[in-house]
Amino acid sequence: MSFFQDMISVFKKKELLFLESYKESEGVYSFLFEKEKDLTWKAGQHGLFTITNKKIKNPTRPFSVASAPTENIVKITMGISADPSDFKKAMLELKEGKNISMSGPVGSFHLNDNSPSLLIAGGIGITPFRSIIKQLEAEGNRDKQQIQLLYMDSKKSYLYKDELDEIAENTSISVTYLDSRDDLYQEIDKFTYQYNGKYYIAGPKSMVDSVNAYLKNNDIPKRNIKRDVLIGY
Ligand SMILES: Cc1cc2nc3c(=O)[nH]c(=O)nc-3n(C[C@H](O)[C@H](O)[C@H](O)COP(=O)(O)OP(=O)(O)OC[C@H]3O[C@@H](n4cnc5c(N)ncnc54)[C@H](O)[C@@H]3O)c2cc1C
Structure with missing residues (x-):
């Protein structure tokens, strides 16, 4: 928009x-x-x-x-x-x-094409992604778009877990729960190796900044990265 x-x-x-x-x-x-x-x-x-x-x-x-x-x-x-x-x-x-x-x-934090997409949530940053994947589920993910959600929470307090698990079971969307940055970066590397895709990051500023820096260091073009900083955490 x-x-x-x-x-x-x-x-x-x-x-x-x-x-x-x-x-x-x-x-x-x-x-x-x-x-x-x-x-x-x-x-x-x-x-x-x-x-x-x-x-x-x-x-x-x-x-x-x-x-x-x-x-x-x-x-x-x-x-x-x-x-x-x-x-x-x-x-x-x-x-x-x-x-x-x-x-x-x-805001412009929404999917805007059918590229393979990696959704990276930190803590409360899962909120916009719940909306995105619920919408894809409702639409039947018509184009079988490759969507992977990485959900990082160091306290392992994963919101909406039952709903997310159900969506992962019934659609081609994958959901991975993580509790450390090292594991998160490993999962990002796996996606980057396989796809020339888009990256969506949402969470507290420190998390979004460090994941963004990691992507940049790995030569992901800026135009392929969208960020949503939940200011206030
Ligand atoms: C696009 C967007 C989406 C968001 N979505 C969510 C969501 O889904 N769930 C959720 O819990 N929160 C979300 N937030 C954050 C939310 O708006 C509140 O800032 C947060 O919940 C803290 O509110 P509070 O009333 O507890 O604290 P506040 O009274 O707002 O203060 C918390 C701390 O943040 C600082 N702060 C507040 N506003 C700003 C600012 N504009 N710039 C810099 N520092 C600031 C304060 O000084 C204080 O240290 C979102 C923020 C943005 C920008």
């Missing part, structure tokens, strides 16, 4: 009806909202979410939409520590029937 489309999209604020929230794992929660008919996004994009149920300072944060457009629901998943920001306190206080506002969708 172009910069200008993003600009137009940001000005389109929608009120989303809160449906429910639940704990995904220790310190990680998902929030579900009703999807209005005219709201859609490209799997992997993010929205700008604003707290409207109470007055707080800095009420807006970007979050990847973790659901696929075909799921007909807006899902966001976030890390919430024991001492949360006012924004996250307000999220936990959301009650059924209340609203949150969303601007967007924005």
